[in-house]
Amino acid sequence: MSWTDERVELLKKMWTEGQSASQIAKELGGVTRNAVIGKVHRLGLSNRVEGGASAAAAAPAAAPAPKPAAPEPTPAPAAAAPAARPEPEVEVEPVRPAAAATPRPTPAPAAAPSAPTAAPAPALRKPGIVPAGQPLPPQPSLNEISPETLASVREVEKRSRKISLMELTERTCKWPIGDPATDNFYFCGLPAQAGKPYCEAHVSVAFQPMSARRDRRR
DNA sequence: CCCTGATTCGC
DNA sequence: GCGAATCAGG
Numbered sequence: 129m130s131w132t133d134e135r136v137e138l139l140k141k142m143w144t145e146g147q148s149a150s151q152i153a154k155e156l157g158g159v160t161r162n163a164v165i166g167k168v169h170r171l172g173l174s175n176r177v178e179g180g181a182s183a184a185a186a187a188p189a190a191a192p193a194p195k196p197a198a199p200e201p202t203p204a205p206a207a208a209a210p211a212a213r214p215e216p217e218v219e220v221e222p223v224r225p226a227a228a229a230t231p232r233p234t235p236a237p238a239a240a241p242s243a244p245t246a247a248p249a250p251a252l253r254k255p256g257i258v259p260a261g262q263p264l265p266p267q268p269s270l271n272e273i274s275p276e277t278l279a280s281v282r283e284v285e286k287r288s289r290k291i292s293l294m295e296l297t298e299r300t301c302k303w304p305i306g307d308p309a310t311d312n313f314y315f316c317g318l319p320a321q322a323g324k325p326y327c328e329a330h331v332s333v334a335f336q337p338m339s340a341r342r343d344r345r346r
Numbered sequence: 347c348c349c350t351g352a353t354t355c356g357c
Numbered sequence: 358g359c360g361a362a363t364c365a366g367g
Binding site: 130164167170 | 358359360361362367
Binding site: 169 | 347348349350351352353
């Protein structure tokens with residue numbers, strides 16, 4: 129395989145969208161992630177993460193026109209600043225670092241996001257016999273999720289691989305999407321964060337900083 | 347161990 | 358220019 133214009137174009141597109149080199153390689157086929165990374169560098173695309181001292185505004189020569197639109201898979205509360213490019217790797221603790229540093233699972237989907245490695249609990253219901261009034265799995269209590277995060281999650285869900293229960297592995301996001309009682313149900317399936325049951329975007333929803341004040345009255 | 351991107355260097 | 362091998366990190 130060679131780097132035809134089309135392939136390069138797809139590479140650029142996916143790279144600027146925030147896709148990982150391995151994902152791009154998989155998509156292109158016939159190349160390894162190393163090849164992709166090598167090409168990315170040769171093309172002059174690279175993540176220019178402004179380091180403190182080094183050139184504050186090094187205008188990237190062949191800078192890929194940043195897309196202000198799509199928030200890209202990088203969720204994180206940091207998305208609060210739409211104008212600026214969200215930091216690639218922001219840890220969970222946007223507002224209240226002090227007494228709230230400890231991430232805590234919200235009453236989201238699966239059992240306890242922290243413990244089980246498999247068991248995508250809520251999904252295991254057979255179509256047709258879902259008791260009325262049973263709480264639907266996904267739709268995390270939309271209580272206190274920043275609109276930005278929520279938006280990026282929806283964006284990610286569009287991109288989800290829509291895999292079935294059988295296709296889940298230890299490394300796929302197990303976030304359920306849709307109503308298990310219908311055939312419009314699937315799992316996110318995007319690459320899960322190492323050690324975690326969900327992809328980055330869903331981790332950010334499942335593990336809230338606990339800061340955002342919860343229900344005013346309860 | 348899984349994954350990420352970055353770099354090197356023979357081809 | 359290409360990309361496997363390697364490095365450095367999470």
